[in-house]
Amino acid sequence: MTRKFFGTDGIRGRTNQMPMTAEMALKVGQAAGAHFLRGAHRHRVVVGKDTRLSGYMMETALVAGFTSVGMDVVMVGPVPTPAVAMLTQSMRADLGVMISASHNKFVDNGIKLFGPDGYKLSDEDELEIEALIESPPALVPAEAIGRAKRIEDARGRYIHAVKQTFPARLRLDGLKVVIDCANGAAYQVAPSALWELGAEVTAIGVSPNGLNINEACGSTDIALLRRTIVDAGADLGIALDGDADRLIVVDEKGNVIDGDQLMALIGSSWHRRGALKGGGVVATVMSNLGLERFLQGEGLTLERAKVGDRYVLESMREGGFNVGGEQSGHIILTDHGKTGDGLVAALQVLAEMVLAGRPASELLNLFQPLPQLLKNVRFDGGAPLEAETVKAAISAGETRLGAGGRLVIRKSGTEPLIRVMAEGEDEALVGEVVETICEAVRTA
Template identity: 75%
Template sequence: MARKYFGTDGIRGLTNTGAMTAEMAMKVGQAAGAYFLRGDHKHRVVIGKDTRLSGYMMESALVAGFTSVGMDVVTVGPMPTPAVAMLTRSMRADLGVMISASHNPYHDNGIKLFGPDGYKLSDEAEMSIEALLEEQPKLAEPDHIGRARRIEDARGRYIHFAKSAFPDHLRLDGLKIVVDCANGAAYNVAPSALWELGAEVIAIGIEPNGFNINKNCGSTHPEALQERVVAAGADIGIALDGDADRLIVVDEQGRIIDGDQLMALITTSWAKSGLLRGGGLVATVMSNLGLERYLQGEGLSLERTKVGDRYVLEAMRAKGFNIGGEQSGHLIMSDYATTGDGLVAALQVLSCLVEEEKPASELLSLFEPLPQILKNVRFASGAAPLDQAPVKRAIADGEARLNGSGRVLIRKSGTEPLIRVMAEGEDPALVEAVVDSICEAVKQAA
């Protein structure tokens, strides 16, 4: 059965169209509520959101949906996605909901669902909820309608949780840190946590207005962070995305450090201290071959999955790894969190910076990445360019041209109508030529 609403990371789309209407949000609340109404206890759902304008609308609709089928609702306001996962577990809730479109612009929104264990739902659970969306909801009797309340100390709870991932014997005294919160969900908690650990904090992207989330800031637009780090003479820069589940770092020279380098650092650090499980890490097919070769040189393995942090986590749980993530900055450390957590990952990097007493530019350059190019080709709704013979021929030709010295990866985005074309290899000119030829074939087919 094909998915109709759920993509690689929940339900996402342009607000007030398609699946991102108040009506659909209410139906999602009713369907997800019905799915998790198990047993005779009083059922509870935790709902958080990022800072985009449509969050108010989607939150109210979800509250209406959940309470109408008999679930109590706890709202926590703007909070990082990993905070919602953590609070779902700690409050013994049956379900957690994050209203966010992650790194997308303000006009998009999305709904991410977490089970009572704080983990994102399986494909099977999402398909079951999709099926319930097509059915008439079973509404609660008037005396069993749910209640809604807001808790005011959620930020403090999450800050305490995040700080617990930082070694007790260390402090951030003497470090000047620029943190870019993307005008998103971590605009309050991230600077506060860093300050409480002793850092001198320069915070940017902390003035959300409903429209500026991820706009020229955050992990997908780190240019402002790069400039501020260099201008302020900071030791390091930290960029989160709109819902703070991903991390990109900028060293003291203003150079961008992606998730592959961060995973290399944390994995080898944990291996040396005896904390690493699984003998390596889990990453997606997008991670650079340079990372794989570096880990092999350290006697560690790299387990690859398809794109999506949920698939990384599934492999981690199935095969006993405690570190995984994506090149884009979703880093999962299952000793601490059940999903990607940008702040917790940043604290792991900062602990290495303090202990090693090296500049970030040296600490975070563990391997030389192979030339890698990624381009996106937009296609019309309903088109299937990857099924076209000319596209298949272009892909086969590109793989033949690389001749074992690199690789080609073509995939359809799970959140947007895009075909992502990636290639990497020893020869940057050849890699670019391969990507361009495939992109041209996709454009013609689309």
């Protein structure tokens, strides 16, 4: 069955337009709360958010929805998405909610849900919640309405948990690190954690005003980070997205390091220490063939999942893997958490730098990526991928790339975009194939 409201990462859209309205948030709170009312205990939900202006509106509506069906609410304020996952489990809550549109601009917002185990919900749970959204709410009697409270130490709890993932025998003394927090959820916790571990920290993107999240900063726009690294003579740059569940790393020369290179580093390093589980790494269909060939050379496998960090995690759990992620920078390390965590992944990279005593530019370029090109085509309604002209262009592209290349065409699960990705040995050919398919999609 097709989901109506949920995409690859919760419910997301432009604020004050369906499905991202206060009314919808109220219904989500009522539906998700009713779905997780199981057993006779007092039920609890943890609600966090990023720094976008609409977070206050969405938080208030969700709290009203949850309390109206008898669930107590703990509000933790602006914290990273992985902090909500961690707090949901540690506080023995029945449900966790993160209000965030991740890497999107402030005009968008979203609702991500976590189960009592700290994992994102399954497709089945989301379908059941969607059915409840479109049904009359199960309101409780006046005396059973839930209570709401705000806790102030959530950020401190998360900082402590993150530092526990860094090897106890190591320190970051002598390392200059630039951290770009995207004016988002990690604007306080990320610089603090790095400083407490001994790094000399230059923090940018740490002045949120509700409107500037992901604006000319963060993992989607690293120009400022690259300039700051070179100007400061820093050893490493870290760019988080708005809810800090993913990162992009920049070396001391200003070169960008994507999630594929990070997975190569962490996977191979953990393998040499006997800490890697599953005999390989889980990535998505978007990860570069160069990563797959590198892992094969290390005697490891690359398992590919659908795009979306929760699908990566599902494959990891099924196959017993403990390292996985996406090229975009979602890195999931199940020894340390239940979802992608940009700060935890960054600390693993810094630990490897300390242990190796080598600059990032040497340590983080483990393989030569094959020429790969991704372009997005925005569409307004309709089903362009069903057009015969588009199907013909895709078939012709696959033929031209041959056995040594790959073509991945998909509809975005978070935005009205068709994503067209090709890779192969011939960079010019890759470009031609992508542009031909993009033009067919635009015309359709």
